[in-house]
Amino acid sequence: MTVPTIQTAGLTKGYGDICALKPLDLQVAEGEWLSVMGHSGSGKSTLMNLVGGLDRPSGGSLSVGGQDLSALSEDGLARFRREFVGIIFQQHHLVPYLSAVENVMLSQYFHSVPDEAEARLALERVGLGHRLKNRPGELSGGEQQRVCIARAIINSPKLLLGDEPTGNLDHKSTVMVLELLKELRAEDRFTVVLVTHNEEVAAWGDRTIYLDDGVLVREERLRS
Amino acid sequence: MLFRILKNSFLKRPKAVVLVFISIAMGAAVATAFLGIAGEVSHKMALELRSYGANILLEPAAVEGGGYLRETDLPKIKTVFWKYNITGFAPYLFGVADLSANGKKERAVVSGTWFAKQLEVPGEEASVQGIRGIAPWWEVNGRWPEGPDEAVVGASLAKRLNVGLGSEVGATVRGRAARFRVAGVVTTGGFEEEQLFAPLVTVQDFLGKPGQVSRVLVSALTVPMDDFGRKDPNSMSKDEYEKWYCTAYVTSVAKNVEEVMAGSRAKPIWQIASAEGALLKKLNAVMLLLTVLALGASASAVSTSLMASMAERSSEIALMKAMGADRFQVAAIFLGEVLIVSTAGGFFGYLAGNQLAALISHSVFNSAIASPLWLFPTAIVSAFLVALAGSVAPLRRALNIEAVRVLKG
Structure with a gap:
């Protein structure tokens, strides 16, 4: 049996009187692709933020890669994020004044030492070897998302998080991005947690969980 | 990156x-x-504040009434370590004499001084020293004395003697006599208005004290006093003393001047020095x-x-x-x-x-x-x-x- 990369027990998150995530028990195995579905406000992004060390739980336990995230300091969480996690955002969030390769190198800079050759290689892996010097404003939505993927994988994370990574893309680009993620995961064996509204996107994963009003209401295993 | x-x-x-x-x-x-x-x-x-008046008084170190300073030592004041900070000085020789003019008699102080003396010191720049430099606020009705027998008379004294420009004032002391022609009447707002001021050498002859000086007023650029400047130099370590000596406190400049004037004691005029500071x-x-x-x-x-x-x-x-x-x-x-x-x-x-x-x-x-x-x-x-x-x-x-x-x- 594989060791779970993510393990939660009674995990909750509240914002004042609002309970965004009700006690959640969840295990995600190493190398697994978990899709998280639910409508707006269902708690899926909250779950992703907690798992990615971007936010702190209100209660319960949360272990990612064997680390108890609730016990980490601010700087400890920052270290966890740069060493363990790669994140892909729906809105890309690329630095507008840096080129594609520089955006990838930025992630290296916070992790360890920037290496342009490695950053180029990462962009070549996502099919952007010819767009290295272009700034985000000069790239299409799909290309920007591929830069995000290159930036997310450059430090060889154990966990790749995607918050609606294809939400702003057309169908063709969506398929291209998901194909890419699938290939990279096969090569690098990282765990994927992908938040989406889209059943078709969720179907690319090994398992889908459905959240409603902060509660895990359904779970569906698609492949083992 | x-x-x-x-x-x-x-x-x-x-x-x-x-x-x-x-x-x-x-x-x-x-x-x-x-x-x-x-x-x-x-x-x-x-520099502007120097017009407040001198801030250092040099007087004989000897006890009451006994001593005098030597006029020949005066040029040395322009050779001291702080010579560039000394903007002017004026020597004084005082004596009380019986004055008479227009049939009136008064007992008053006769002061011998430099008005604007061209001072040549070997190896130093020539300078003009005297009252005119260190007391620029004095108002002279008439002019400053130019000849050896000319004098300026304090306004109060002039009034009592009923003298004006061109008048003659007779002076006697211990059997010596002198006559002064009034070149100007001076208003100072202070005790000087009770005195008669004549060239130093004339008064020295008159009082029978050749080459002697009662006191010297020195005007020097100084830095404001602080706690260190107020310390007694006798209680300072060698390093402290050096630092004190090389800082233009009024006390250290006074000490500097005192060292070249034989038999002198230099004292800051605190009311001036403090106000400036x-x-x-x-x-x-x-x-x-x-x-x-x-x-x-x-x-x-x-x-x-x-x-x-x-x-x-x-x-x-x-x-x-x-x-x-x-x-x-x-x-x-x-x-x-x-x-x-x-x-x-x-x-x-x-x-x-x-x-x-x-x-x-x-x-x-x-x-x-x-x-x-x-x-x-x-x-x-x-x-x-x-x-x-x-x-x-x-x-x-x-x-x-x-x-x-x-x-x-």
């Missing part, structure tokens, strides 16, 4: 960078100008306060500009944090930018401040100003301090940005 981030950040946000640059440069310029002219202002003010201290405090206020205003402007810039860049900072940048890394980028802008701002502020100081010095004092070497590092450090002070609030805001909230929006 940091360099690339900074370079691109500057190139892509020129307006924000220019605003911060201008704020810092203005602060550094004002600090440079104020500090640059502070020394000049103090010097000019000290207090005034110069206040002046320096005002200049310093203005400098600090200017730097504070500059820091405030920097803070406002950076706050605005920070609001624009919040998603960028949030992204960096999401990628794992810790507080130190975020601060390094932020402070790196500020450091570069403040270095440039400090440099341009220094250049502009120098020009401003020259302009102020020229228009207020009608003189050129030499920029001291320490002003450049001071300008740069001021710029850093302004930048750092202005960065505190924006940096705190940057460090407190919550990636989740910002990136979600």
Whole structure:
């Protein structure tokens, strides 16, 4: 049996009187692709933020890669994020004044030492070897998302998080991005947690969980 | 990578960078100008204050009534360590004589002095010494004495003797007699109005004290007294004494003069020295306060500009944090930018401040100003301090940005 990369027990998150995530028990195995579905406000992004060390739980336990995230300091969480996690955002969030390769190198800079050759290689892996010097404003939505993927994988994370990574893309680009993620995961064996509204996107994963009003209401295993 | 981030950040946000640059440069310029002219202002003010009167009194060290100083020692005053700080001096020889004029008789003090004596000291620049230099506020109705038998008479004494310009005053003391022609009547507002002033050599002959002087009043440029300056030099260590001796306290300049005048004792005239010191201290405090206020205003402007810039860049900072940048890394980028802008701002502020100081010095004092070497590092450090002070609030805001909230929006 594989060791779970993510393990939660009674995990909750509240914002004042609002309970965004009700006690959640969840295990995600190493190398697994978990899709998280639910409508707006269902708690899926909250779950992703907690798992990615971007936010702190209100209660319960949360272990990612064997680390108890609730016990980490601010700087400890920052270290966890740069060493363990790669994140892909729906809105890309690329630095507008840096080129594609520089955006990838930025992630290296916070992790360890920037290496342009490695950053180029990462962009070549996502099919952007010819767009290295272009700034985000000069790239299409799909290309920007591929830069995000290159930036997310450059430090060889154990966990790749995607918050609606294809939400702003057309169908063709969506398929291209998901194909890419699938290939990279096969090569690098990282765990994927992908938040989406889209059943078709969720179907690319090994398992889908459905959240409603902060509660895990359904779970569906698609492949083992 | 940091360099690339900074370079691109500057190139892509020129307006924000220019605003911060201008704020810092203005602060550094004002600090440079104020500090640059502070020394000049103090010097000019000290010179102006010399018109308050002498601030050092030299008198015979011997006890009451006995001693006199030697006139031949007087030129040595212009050879001492602090000779360039000594702006003037005047010797006096006093004697009480019976004066008569127009049938009236008065017993009064006859003072022999230098009015404006050309002093030649070997190896030193020629100078003019005497009352006219150290007591510029004296008002003479008529003119200063030019001949050996001419005198100026204090206004009160002149009134009592009923003498005016051209009158003759007879003087006798212990069987000696002299006659003085009144060249002028002097108003001083002080005890001098009760005296008759004649050339030193004439009075020496009259009183039978050739080459002798009762006291010397010295006017010197000094720095305000502080606790160290007030210490007793006899209780100082060698190093302390050296520091004290090489600082232009009124006490150390007095000591310096005393050393060359045989048999003398030098005493600061505290009411003058203290008033000058207090005034110069206040002046320096005002200049310093203005400098600090200017730097504070500059820091405030920097803070406002950076706050605005920070609001624009919040998603960028949030992204960096999401990628794992810790507080130190975020601060390094932020402070790196500020450091570069403040270095440039400090440099341009220094250049502009120098020009401003020259302009102020020229228009207020009608003189050129030499920029001291320490002003450049001071300008740069001021710029850093302004930048750092202005960065505190924006940096705190940057460090407190919550990636989740910002990136979600």
